[in-house]
Amino acid sequence: MTKIGLAYINGAVPGFEDFGNLPTDVVGENGLVNGNKASKELDALIIPGGTLIESNEIDIPLNREIKHMARDGKPIIGICAGFQLLSNQIDIGRKSPVPILKEGLGIIDVDFSPLITSDRVVAKVYNNSFLVKNQKEDVTGFHTHTYGKVEGDAKILFYSKVQRMNYGDTNKKGDYNLFSGACNDDGNVIGTMIHGILDENPIIVNNLLEQIDATNTDEIYNRNKEVKKYLKGEIGINTGIKIPSIKGNKMPKYLMIGSNGSDSGKTFILTGLAGALTKRGYKVALLKVGPDVRDIIPGLYLTKGKMEDFASVKIGHLGWADIESTIDRLNNSDYDIVLIEGVMSVFTGILNEKVPFSAAEIAMSSNIPMILASGVNKGGIESAAIDLVSHANMLEKLGVSVEAILLNKVYNDKIFDNVVPYIKNNTHVENVLKLPKLKSGDMRGFIPEVEIRYDLFTSHAMDLIENNLDIDSVINMAHEVEFNKIYSFDEIKSKVI
Template sequence: MKKIGFLYVKGALPMFEDFGNLPTHIVRNNGMINGFKIHKELDGLIIPGGSIIESQSVSEELKKEIIKMDTAGKFILGMCSGFQFLSNKTDIGRKSPCPINREGLGLLDVSFSPMVGTDRVKAKIIKDSFLTEGMVGKKITGFHCHTYGNITGDAEPILKSLVKRTNYANDPREILSGVRNDDGNVVGLMVHGALDENHDLVRNVLKFIDADENDILKIKNANKTLLNKIKMEIGVETGINIDKSVEVNNSVHKSSTKIIMIASTGSDSGKTFITTGIVGALIKQGYKVGVLKVGPDIRDIVPSLYLNKEKMENFSSIKIGGLGWKDLKEVFEDLKKNNYDIVIVEGVMSIFTGMLNKKVPFSSAEIAIAANIPVIMVSPCNKGGIETAAVDVVSHVEMMNKMGINTAGIILNKVYDEGIAESTSQFIKDKTKTEFLTFIPKIQLTERGNMPEVEIKLDDFCLNAMETAQNYLDIGKIIKLAEEPKFDNYMKFKEIIDRFTGIKEM
């Protein structure tokens, strides 16, 4: 049968998208499958997105094999981080005053530098390659999810995306999002979901490897086996497997999908770290977990998807104030089709950020109100100290109570002194009447990369998050705090301000 390899190394996102259900074999760092070198055994190779560049997880042996595949004229498709791996270099120093360059294989003559993109996009095909043959002038669909999206160099452009926003600002324009090598057998793309949403691209891949109807059937069956195998492991090359026996027990008792929001008093609170940890702990127990992001910055839920190996769906981003992918009501309609046991929603910045904007909805608070979603509030202690974090979260929860939001729990995060934290606990409980209150210490990661913004190493970040959640959070209690969502409707701006805050609109 025809064999299409799929890179499976630390930092790769093997189920972030399906790649047209083409991959048939896992390629690990030894550069072999079935005891043979991949350049002899495979008809093509797909390199998924993730943090392959930041993690520096591809072995020298595997790099040599990939170069040999190019020399042999086999197809190689790199997506996002996989594209960057095939390029000359990537500057991953988004918040560094100086470039921090990571070298690629140099199979595609381009380099990358920081440019954030999280749009759903249409992209125009401008040149042929093994992937785009006969499609010049046509448009495809997909989404961007990158921090380093600025592409410069001399490789042949094949794709340009029509974007609405980059670097958190409205800036509609056309940007380069795909290139090929001179021979057309090596392609890099930044448009995730391209093969899943555009069948003509899949057809071209199958045509390039001379796959007949019998081959296509075998590829389809092999892909099912591959996905089942990949799905059994939490993360990549962790050796941590899902407890399937618990999953059977959970499914017996499940009556409907439950949902809970992780929100906070401000940015850099650790929402993403805590969300990722909770997701990891839940899937280890066998739960089928969905993850959503309030607002457009879907990069924040990538670590969760790395652990639970669910796809980035077109409903993964909840629209606020026109920013994001889908309206809340549409999101809930889509959720009903996916049979999740529990859904974790990660808020945006502070739970109130955007609330006084006249565009409704524009805040995590309004999303929580509209769907009756219980909220666990995270308050970080690293900036103003533990006492300030306590006072801050109390004031937030008091306002949330006035607005009718169900504050299900409170987490003091990045706690540096357990004694001080304990002394504040009674104050918080007395003021908020919240029973679920817990502390998480400040976690020191061994590498830089503790935020999706800066050099994130998915493997380190995610495993630390999961271990932290297991050690410091009562996962069983969080499951009980989650509730079935009930979408009422968004309250109008003036109603929120007048009814709950007592502040008259200016």
């Protein structure tokens, strides 16, 4: 039987996409499939995205098997971090004054350095590999990466057209301007930054099946169903935490995690809640207001959920899908709970004439309830409390239900206890919650904008949420919603000013 492996190691996101429904076997860091070496057992290998470079040592048995398969001419496809693993080296020091270099396997002659993109893309094809044979049209998929600048002498396979890089518009109309795929000299090892490339481009899937002489496609797809059951059976990777049977609500319930500014811990809170709810048997959908869907990937690492094509909620010209169509699709889905991460402050962009342009407007559009959070690490607990009161009252004025106020990174319980009455006496919010500051120590791997390890970040997030919040109470804060309207700029201005 034809066997196509899928790497299943710390930091990988194997549920992020379907990979053309091709993987028939899972390969761990030991490099074994059914007790045999992957290079002997497999006909091809797919390496998913994630934080493979940050989360794993380079000298693990699986990596030796990857090199062996490459030498034997077997097809290997690395996507995003999988591509990085196949490269020469990766600079993961996005905010470091000097490069922080990680070694790759050196199979594809390219290097990586920081460059952020989170777009739906089309990519121009260069015919340098079996994978793109007969692919005359542009391929489609999406980018979501932090270390996406690719340079080197490898054979080019793809250039992606992107709208934004490093948080700014490219302003290059019609250009295919980002090197996004390459192969080794022999053409059997492929790396690409394009997620969904096997899901959205049937010719590429057919090319892979043809390359490995696969005639038993029905058997492959049946085996793939078993692989997916295995993936969906565990929270995260190598945690041993089982996912129970799904609850199965008739309609999903929604809850937004909003804040009074960046660095409030929205991603950490959403990640921990996603894991805690999945652990209780809920199927959780994760959305991000605005284009930066990187923020919901740690949550998807725990839930094994897909990066849906509506995961990025449009504000202005930024994002993938408008809130109306997103709510409609979710209300006809099998998700139980939808967690939505806001962008910056809930009010950032609210006075921009592009409507909607803020998390508050997205919540207003569909009466989405909210947990309003603030980190207390910069201005202190008292300052955060005053700011949250102001934010909560303005949200109430706009018709948004603030179900809870959450102070994050609390360093002193007595000061927190002192500000609770102030918050309750000056708002209509009944639930005032807190999360403690993480214990000091080496925080590398915990900060999404600097360096993140999904295995570490997610385990700490889920533990902190489960140990400090009443999850049943949080579930009760979520409500069913229907899209109502997008408020005009004049309507919003009249309420705010």
